[in-house]
Amino acid sequence: MTVESTAARKPRRSAGTKSTAGKSTTARKPASKDPELVQLLTPEGKRVKNAEYDKYVAGITPEELRGLYRDMVLTRRFDAEATSLQRQGELGLWASLLGQEAAQIGSGRATREDDYVFPTYREHGVAWCRGVDPTNLLGMFRGVNNGGWDPNSNNFQLYTIVIGSQTLHATGYAMGIAKDGADSAVIAYFGDGASSQGDVAESFTFSAVYNAPVVFFCQNNQWAISEPTEKQTRVPLYQRAQGFGFPGVRVDGNDVLACLAVTKWALERARAGEGPTLVEAYTYRMGAHTTSDDPTRYRGDEERLAWEAKDPILRLRRYLEASNHADEGFFAELETESEALGKRVREAVRAMPDPDHFAIFENAYADGHALVDEERAQFAAYQASFADVEGA
Amino acid sequence: MAAETIKNVALAKAINESLRRALDSDPKVLIMGEDVGKLGGVFRVTDGLQKDFGESRVIDTPLAESGIVGTAIGLALRGYRPVVEIQFDGFVFPAYDQIVTQLAKMHARSLGKVKLPVVVRIPYGGGIGAVEHHSESPEALFAHVAGLKIVSPSNASDAYWMMQQAIQSDDPVIFFEPKRRYWDKGEVNTEAIPGPLHKAKVVREGTDLTLAAYGPMVKLCQEVAAAAAEEGRNLEVLDLRSVSPLDFDSIQASVEKTRRLVVVHEAPVFFGSGAEIAARITERCFYHLEAPVLRVGGYHAPYPPARLEEEYLPGLDRVLDAVDRALAY
Helix, strand or coil: CCCCCCCCCCCCCCHHHHHHCCCHHHHCCCCCCCCCCECCECCCCCECCCCCCHHHCCCCCHHHHHHHHHHHHHHHHHHHHHHHHHHCCCCCCCCCCCCCHHHHHHHHHHCCCCCEEECCCCCHHHHHHCCCCHHHHHHHHHCCCCCCCCHHHHCECCCCCCCCHHHHHHHHHHHHHHHHCCCCCEEEEEECCHHHCHHHHHHHHHHHHCCCCEEEEEEECCEECCEEHHHCCCCCHHHHHHHHCCCEEEEECCCHHHHHHHHHHHHHHHHCCCCCEEEEEECCCCCCCCCCCCHHHCCCHHHHHHHHCCCHHHHHHHHHHHCCCCCHHHHHHHHHHHHHHHHHHHHHHHHCCCCCHHHHCCCCCCCCCHHHHHHHHHHHHHHHHHHHHHHC | CCCCEEEEEEHHHHHHHHHHHHHHHCCCEEEEECCCCCCCCCCCCCCCHHHHHCCCCEEECCCCHHHHHHHHHHHHHCCCEEEEECCCHHHCHHHHHHHHHHHCCHHHHCCCCCCCCCEEEEEECCCCCCCCCCCCCCHHHHHCCCCCEEECCCCHHHHHHHHHHHHHCCCCEEEEEEHHHCCCEEEEECCCCCCCCCCCEEEECCCCEEEEECCCHHHHHHHHHHHHHHCCCCEEEEECCEEECCCHHHHHHHHHHHCCEEEEEEEECCCCHHHHHHHHHHHHCCCCCCCCCEEEEECCCCCCCHHHHHHHCCCHHHHHHHHHHHHCC
16 A cells, blocks of 8 residues: 555445435435434444444444443543533533544444544543543643643544644544555544534545545534534535545444444555545534533524433443343442542542643753743743742 | 765755755655645756655645645654645645644643654745745744744755754754745755754854844845945844744844844844844843844735835845944944
8 A cells, every 4th residue: 555546446335425316405404314324223222234334343242342331431421520520610621522422432442552543622432442541631621731641652642622633634644654554544533513624625635645544533413512513514424525535424423333333344444445434423412512612502402302312322221231231230330430430530630730830831842942941041030039039 | 974065056956955865864754745746846846856766755745735734744743754845935824724733832732742843845035026925925924933943044055954954853844945046056065064953154244233134135135245345334144044943142142243233034024033133132232232123124015016026125225225224323
């Protein structure tokens, strides 16, 4: 696989092509009951067959299913704790993932250790799957750093707040993988709002032209702060891929099994040299955009209640129970583990010290900069002037 | 090892040789940009490089500047050292977001764990009779941003060596190439490193006044100094070479000797690098200065059509006029 092979290859399949045929009216509003929505678990927790994607989860064991459930429950617990910590003044802000657990755990668990993840600022569930300590994610929301973890220790890039920027970084990283002749893949997360950004369109162009091994994982959670997806697009988002020359698929973003299967498929395409894929995980932001947001100003309860019936955790629990894959002991134990996680996160955040004042100047440059040195010295002298007063 | 000197080499060719050397010595170095491959770039700075190093290392990109810089960041995260070309100064702005919000800040955001050794080459400045967006000098817009380093060579030797040093830097470097000097010829000694990247150089010693400039305006200042010498004035010319960091120590040393300073750049004077130099040198050299620091540069107006650019750009007479005013104090 080389970067200069310019992907004249026709996409193997394109869900987008099929669904649009002779149905121009569907373009007006992305329908939640799209016939192309890949779903393996219904909201009632029933396993439905899917000829295309069943094979990607065919060998999944009850233990692995319980693992997915555990991931989602713990992620939700962590998220709830962070929201509480913001309400208590321990965090300046929090961006909740409530409702998007299946999209994040399903896709995150599809990645291999050597794959690389480029998140937005809401991918707490993906971070969990990558083994990033959840307390690491809270530094920027507490205001003690602007990220701070080492992306290379878990192949999980820093959170990106500027909407869509990371999709280009993901594409460049994937181009590098191709140059290295490695068979790793990259997954870039973004949302329905970001789909309007030029950087996202450019990342589609670059990845298609260079046949880069990248999966674009769009969590369409229906809302970009107060703007519904209709303000971003006239066509279902997954159909955008078609115009760039690679396949796009819409998956039930509240179905962890479907998200796992579809992402595995897309990552395997990338590894096999078949280029980029767009996955649109159709889901719902059940909470506010961030703790600073007030969704009651722009959306009603009805919609939220409809989506609560499709809750990602509830449906897997129903499936686990109906298929006898988990007993009461499992759920009770998980409850205990959840509370322990909440406690650990709470304690870690409260113990997080404010950074040293001189951290302002640290790491502005890798090789140093004369002006930074000069201003640091001025700042030190200014700070020292208070010490003199106190000492006098 | 015997010193290897390339004589009579144009500034553009010196950069080309420097890029060739970097590609040759480090397999992680990549060249990216619009038309940098078969065409060799619109100014031929990358001429022949794709032929010799292949399409995987000298990469023709889609026509999308944000994409060029954004993917270069990703490649740098993967361990590459991309040298990207923005075709003209006025076309960098689609990439400004990636440069300012991502490239400049990622090292700090990772608390030093991530390094982004990306060089962004930008042919800049006027004087070549171009259409709009092809003659601008946006260096101050980048110098205002912490995390970036900004350099601009004025001659072939510096162009060669500063490019070597920029590529070796672990910080992102915006490399402003004085396009009106691309065809000026000089000598390059490819064995002797001439000094640190961010250090200014006295290119003409003098006692009466310091002219400070970088990139395309250094040659003009040398011409000004030669003209002033005919009138018995002994001007010092300082080639700043680096806009961020600025070598204030060298400017200060020169001004303490000459007691007068005129800063010359093509960019608009208002909020330009000359303003920062004037402020800081006034602070550092208050008791040495015999005159306020004066600036000569572009006006606070859009870069004019080519038929007017001679009036807009600093020229010999405008700089001499400023010299006269400074000496009149």
